[in-house]
Amino acid sequence: MTLWAGVDIGNATTEVVLCRDRDVVTSARTPTRGGKGSLRAVAGAAQLVRRLADKHGLTVDRAAFAPTPPVHSTVERVQLEVPRTGRLTIVTRAAATTAGDAVGAGAPVSVERLDTVEPGRPVIACAGPEHGYAEVAGWVNAAVGAGRDVAAVLTANDEAVLVSNRLVTALPVVDDVDIERVLAAQLVAVEVREGVSPLQRLTDPFWLADTFGLGDDERADARVVADQLFDSVCAVVALDETAGRLESAPPPELPSGPAHIVYLADIAAQANSRRGSVTADSLVMAAMGAAGGAPADADALADALGVPVTRIESEADAARAGALTTPGIPAGVVVVDVGGGTVDVVAADGRAVLPGAGQLLTVATATALDISISAAEYAKRAEAVTAVTVQLVEDEHGRRRFLDAPIDGRCTGWLLTAAPSGLLPFTSALSGAEWRSWRLAAKRLVIGGNVTRGVQQVASGATGVLLVGGGAGDDELVRALTEQLGRDVTVGRGNVAGGLGHRFAVAYGLVVLAAGGDHPRTAHP
Template sequence: MTVWAGIDIGNATTEVVLCTGVDGSQVQASGRTPTRGGKGSLRAVQGAAQLVRRLADAQGLVVDRAAFAPTPPVSSAVERVRLAVRPTGRLTVVTRSAATTAGDDAGVGVPVPVERLGEATSEYPIVACATRQWDYGAVARRVNEAVEAGRNVVAVLTANDEAVLVSNRLRVGVPVVDDVDVRHALSADLVAVEVRQGAGPLQRLTDPFWLADVFGLRDDERADASAVADSLFDSVCAVVALDGATRTTIACPQPEPTGGDEALLVYLADIAAQANSRRGSVAVDSLVMATLGGGDQAPADVAALGAALGVPVTRIDAEAAAARAGALTTPGVTADVVVVDIGGGTVDVVTDDARVVLPGAGQLLTSATATALEISRSAAEYAKRAEALTAVTVQLVEDEHGRRRFLDKPVDGKCTGWLLTSAPSGLLPFTSRISGAEWRSWRLAAKRMVIGGNVMRGIDKVAPDAGGVLLVGGGAGDDELVRAVSEQLGHRVAVGRGNVRGQLGHRFAVAYGLVALAAAAH
């Protein structure tokens, strides 16, 4: 009885299957491990050999032969590019959100430091500005004294997180916004402030005609007012400044992908638009880009693997053919199905006679998530994978379906109101800037555009008339990715997930296919 080892060394993980039988069809064991040293390296080959020996020892087997497809690494370089912001001339948005606000009104006036309110003329409206050294009591006292002296204070800005404390001590009802870059506001000629408490989003600062009127803009500046107004939709507070001179906008050059036609560029603004995200809830001023590289490196050959294992190794020249051979053992599929292997860096689309490798898969999705939420890549790697929980209290969480449950172990009190995702160490808080429903909408839109869109590109190249698509590889384990691909392809195309030999699941298509092809040729 010949014991075969099928070895698939990938960019991220290495999969191994041990099979017996004349045609190598009887699966005895399977396992995977992170690829060490990079695909195609001697270290990766040695790591694969160690995994083979561990599996064989656990099953009491002695490996007789191995099947391997030496392939160079296909690296997917992921890059973030910040885009030029839409110019707004003399207008700038000082802030569009705050920790707390008070009041329910809008006001436009000359910015004046609180310590100089008594010197201000009573002829013009005033926006009182308090830097961080002024506490709420002193700010309220200075504003009240100015109002009693006849100054027309129409709004208050403070650098500290004290809007409600200030407002509760004022004798006049004006909008109060905290966490403001007060020095920026003080450098302006005029400042407009609006706060809405429970009355919906902004009304004045989202009206370009109102902005043009109160700031006295020229006709050629009305487009700037429109750009500012558009950026503030969905906000409930904002501060807009009019500067004496037009600020210089440095345009970022359009990126030039090095991967030719195969490079993938994803604009975060497009994801936000498809998800109908609130303005300001996610970053939209960047794009993420994936390109191919590394294919010119000579990989470790079968001789290296044979030396590490001490057994003969059959070389299979077409890894794509092995992936297809393994995937087609999935129960219920037909021979005309298109096999799509979703990895960390690339998406491989394989038919009987064609294959295309496209950059832009799991790593690009991670980069898009990290950039949009302004979080670390490690947090984004876990957050992108599945549904999140919202920490209602330290022990009560709510899932994306509105179901609530109590945790066995409470989370840190600082996590209340945050979204939580599962990580090896437990529940990981990753953002508090959006709700669970908003995160779900953005996450699904990102998967449709990054993975679903890339699969569409590949199918258009090799099988535009495909009637069925079978997903394999690590990415196929994400239920939302399966949904994303299905939504992109439409109802005319059946989309399913591989289950190699009806028992190995979606990850071992290449490893098992290598054995199948080698045993048939032996």
């Protein structure tokens, strides 16, 4: 019996299966070296075949290969223009600490000049980083005792509670504020709410218009500010006469060719994310790039292996042939290969290659959470846990467990994801439930949207979708696609040859096609 080697060199990984005719003997995979289509990648694949054969005491007789150039997809983030708010400016919508439970509005005045303010004129006391909490509280108390109308206190230092505890009158206090920016304004409004109560006044566009004396043509600006402050428990809004004269940013340049564009605001809206908890003023996009020169052919692999290599013309045909060996699949199922750069949708009589897959999801995650690409790569994959203490974590289902070894105390309150080095902290801005909601929404829009378009292009009436490739290992992606495609479409994962799982569809499909004898072109060493 002939011992075949099916060799699939992908953009990220290379898969190899060894088969006696069509019976699988063994399989393995390794990272692709030198890039898909390169001679170095072919040499690496040949090395993997030889190592796998030697390990099992086998001798490879023939190989099957589909020389395919890499599909390049560029992925990038584009910053969108922030909605215009005219003369109104949100100075801050979050602070390290706050104190008080009230709202106040007035002209900004430095704390050392409070004694110069005429009585009855509402003012906001502003303390720069050079002023300590005791000094700030002393000036404010003296001003209030002299009849000055101090409506709120802003400080640049992280000392809101320390200042508040020393005030004779309860006032809203916010820290970590850009005091120079506040002092440049004509009027400032400050609101702080304790407990779980959200803002009440600064989220009311009518209150904003009245307090800041806005004209009818500025009511839309107040509406934008109010919308941005929903879900906040403290905020500082200023009236700046120069803000309305800022130049508008030019619209982003979008690709003219095939592209997948996802607005982060759409993900945040679908996840019902709290305003300000994730970045929403950007888009991410993936576009097809030039494929480069001709790939290394079957002759190169034949020389590297020293055995005849049958050249299969279509990698897509191989993927479908391998995927269709999955037990229990219905007739007419559409095969979807989810990779890093592209989503390949293959039906019986059509194929679509769409940019935007795993890499685009990584960039969307990194941008939304303002974290590194490497951290986002791990965070996007699966559920996270919240560090309750240095040795106690809680998962997204509310279950708690103790860790074998304590984590760094600075990670308490952070979300942690599994990484090769252990638990990796990646954000403290979201709860576990919020992160789960955003992550699932991102998978629906980034990858689910692409798969839906591909299925509509090649088989609009399909009732079954079979996932293969690296992305098929994501349990949440199966759920996301099920939700995206609807209840009339059955979504499942490939189990190539009834036991290889979802990754080896192309490698095994090459053997299926080559052993069938329909591809006579063979390269000899």
